[in-house]
Amino acid sequence: MRVLVLGGTFEAGKLADLLAGQSGISSTLSFAGRTNALRAPQIPYRIGGFGGVEGLQAYLEAERIDVLVDATHPFAEQISRHAAIAAARAKIPLVVLSRPAWVAQPGDHWIDAADMAAAAAALGRKPRRVFLTIGRLQIGAFAAAPQHSYLIRTIEPLALSPNLPRHRVILGRGPFAVEAEEKLLREESIDVVVTKNSGGEAAFAKLRAARQLGLPVVMVARPRQASGPVLHDPAEVMAFLHRHRAALPRGV
Numbered sequence: 001m002r003v004l005v006l007g008g009t010f011e012a013g014k015l016a017d018l019l020a021g022q023s024g025i026s027s028t029l030s031f032a033g034r035t036n037a038l039r040a041p042q043i044p045y046r047i048g049g050f051g052g053v054e055g056l057q058a059y060l061e062a063e064r065i066d067v068l069v070d071a072t073h074p075f076a077e078q079i080s081r082h083a084a085i086a087a088a089r090a091k092i093p094l095v096v097l098s099r100p101a102w103v104a105q106p107g108d109h110w111i112d113a114a115d116m117a118a119a120a121a122a123l124g125r126k127p128r129r130v131f132l133t134i135g136r137l138q139i140g141a142f143a144a145a146p147q148h149s150y151l152i153r154t155i156e157p158l159a160l161s162p163n164l165p166r167h168r169v170i171l172g173r174g175p176f177a178v179e180a181e182e183k184l185l186r187e188e189s190i191d192v193v194v195t196k197n198s199g200g201e202a203a204f205a206k207l208r209a210a211r212q213l214g215l216p217v218v219m220v221a222r223p224r225q226a227s228g229p230v231l232h233d234p235a236e237v238m239a240f241l242h243r244h245r246a247a248l249p250r251g252v
């Protein structure tokens with residue numbers, strides 16, 4: 001059985017570890033190629049876009065892929081949409097591997113925002129000190145709220161300086177410790193945290209730190225998932241793949 005895993009996440013890496021050395025399952029992990037710090041998996045991998053839905057469908061057919069696993073980030077909206085359409089056109093099952101969203105706990109002060117523009121508006125008129133941890137791609141939305149001072153944390157340096165009069169960029173890659181996050185929020189006199197609801201443990205510490213300090217968090221909601229059964233655990237995906245393999249006609 002041939003499996004293509006669309007990756008770029010911690011969970012996709014974990015699934016690749018489980019797939020490594022599985023007899024009877026030949027798998028490939030696909031990366032978009034956005035990051036320089038790629039962690040090479042133990043299974044074959046490829047890097048770069050497919051060229052839209054048509055390109056992905058052509059790849060699935062040329063490589064005779066039996067199952068497509070979408071293990072991309074919950075905010076990687078376009079590739080997930082393409083995956084759903086291409087899998088349907090190639091007539092193969094699609095499985096979505098996605099970490100559960102964070103849910104507010106007692107003591108949290110979350111302000112829900114539907115998207116980045118809403119998050120920028122939710123900061124209000126009064127100048128505030130904002131900890132912005134939303135990745136690199138959508139920082140531009142905060143140009144609409146230039147009155148605030150932004151502490152921006154990204155994994156890799158920004159290609160272009162953001163169009164924000166008061167900002168500073170720091171680099172950091174999770175997992176982060178709650179104590180260190182709390183220290184950062186205190187030392188930088190942060191008033192409010194902005195984050196995407198990515199879920200997972202690696203980036204959760206800032207939310208716990210904000211809770212402890214009583215700080216509000218502007219939480220940007222996930223885009224709607226395109227389709228397909230959503231599994232939260234790489235082991236569940238393995239179980240799905242084994243079931244599917246058992247159901248394939250003999251000789252496949």
Ligand SMILES: NC(=O)c1ccc[n+]([C@@H]2O[C@H](COP(=O)([O-])OP(=O)(O)OC[C@H]3O[C@@H](n4cnc5c(N)ncnc54)[C@H](OP(=O)(O)O)[C@@H]3O)[C@@H](O)[C@H]2O)c1
Binds near residue numbers: 031082
């Ligand atoms: N968005 C986030 O917050 C975030 C956070 C952490 C990690 N990531 C990872 O970073 C990658 C890019 O995210 P994004 O939000 O820029 O994606 P996106 O907007 O959904 O996708 C843009 C294009 O990038 C290509 N692409 C994306 N993921 C790919 C993959 N795994 N393999 C091959 N091509 C891929 C596709 O190009 P073609 O149309 O040419 O096929 C896709 O149309 C994803 O793999 C995602 O898992 C994203």
